Amino acid sequence: DTGVSQDPRHKITKRGQNVTFRCDPISEHNRLYWYRQTLGQGPEFLTYFQNEAQLEKSRLLSDRFSAERPKGSFSTLEIQRTEQGDSAMYLCASSFQAGGPRDTQYFGPGTRLTVL
Amino acid sequence: GQSLEQPSEVTAVEGAIVQINCTYQTSGFYGLSWYQQHDGGAPTFLSYNALDGLEETGRFSSFLSRSDSYGYLLLQELQMKDSASYFCAVRDRGTGGFKTIFGAGTRLFVKA
Numbered sequence: 001d002t003g004v005s006q007d008p009r010h011k012i013t014k015r016g017q018n019v020t021f022r023c024d025p026i027s028e029h030n031r032l033y034w035y036r037q038t039l040g041q042g043p044e045f046l047t048y049f050q051n052e053a054q055l056e057k058s059r060l061l062s063d064r065f066s067a068e069r070p071k072g073s074f075s076t077l078e079i080q081r082t083e084q085g086d087s088a089m090y091l092c093a094s095s096f097q098a099g100g101p102r103d104t105q106y107f108g109p110g111t112r113l114t115v116l
Numbered sequence: 117g118q119s120l121e122q123p124s125e126v127t128a129v130e131g132a133i134v135q136i137n138c139t140y141q142t143s144g145f146y147g148l149s150w151y152q153q154h155d156g157g158a159p160t161f162l163s164y165n166a167l168d169g170l171e172e173t174g175r176f177s178s179f180l181s182r183s184d185s186y187g188y189l190l191l192q193e194l195q196m197k198d199s200a201s202y203f204c205a206v207r208d209r210g211t212g213g214f215k216t217i218f219g220a221g222t223r224l225f226v227k228a
Contacts, residue, residue: 033216042203042218043159055213091158102147102166103207105216107158 002026004108006092012114013082020078021111025094032075033105034067035091043091049075050097082115089113118142120219122204127225128194136189136202136222144209148180148187149216154200162189162202191224199226 005024013019025032030051035043046065047057051072064082069075079086089112093105120140128134138148147166151159163171165180165187177190191198201221208215 035218040220042205042221045215045217048213048215050213056210056215057212058215093159102164103149103214103216104161104164105149105159107160109158 004092004094004106006090006108006111008111009109010112010114012116014116015082015084017082018078018080019082019113020076021090021092021113023075023077023092023094023108025073025075025092026096026106027073029094029096029106030072031095031097031103031105032069033093033095034075034077035093037089037091037110038087046077079113082113084115087113087115118206118208118217120204120206120217122202122219122222124220125223125225127227129227130194130196132194133190133192134194134224136191136204136224138187138189138204138219140185140187140204140206140219142185142206142208142217145182145185146207146209146214148178149205149207150176150178150189151203151205151218152200153203153221159203194226196226196228199224 007022032049034046037043049069064080089110091110093107095105122138149164150162153159163178180187205218
């Protein structure tokens, strides 16, 4: 399977705990995005990497959220001191940007987080 | 800020044509994309418009008018499998790079 993969697929945690999710993009894709999606809503942009550089981060994102892409390949999203409002599907997407305006994003299956 | 508006629900019959509209407000518009998402699945890319006009890909077409901040997705020869949520998404240039802002989605119900 050469698509975007995410791990774990499901995570249940207690409020106040830290969680970390991993995303493996399509190989050779230089852009990687993290989104959060709740039921009945569209994906909400969290952050985006071009290679290993984090170029954009949503102002909606609190300091409890951090993302890394240390070698420009896989990425991790960490949520510290989880709150019940963090319960959502966390989606990762990747794309290959060759210089034009087009940006076709390929999404992974997501990690569903439930905070009790 | 950025915002997108699209209808919450559309119902159509099999074999018909349906149009899903999207209006947007953004400061650094770069292009408009459309994604399909089935229940329990991940969004999948359908089309992208950076310039005014119509883009056709099989049964799906997408239109953009930058001057009107408006676009639409046209689905022809509807099939039952087209029942899904459809999202318009604006590619917006932020301070450091690009971000993609999604609408809330339009749920399409295709009836026999």
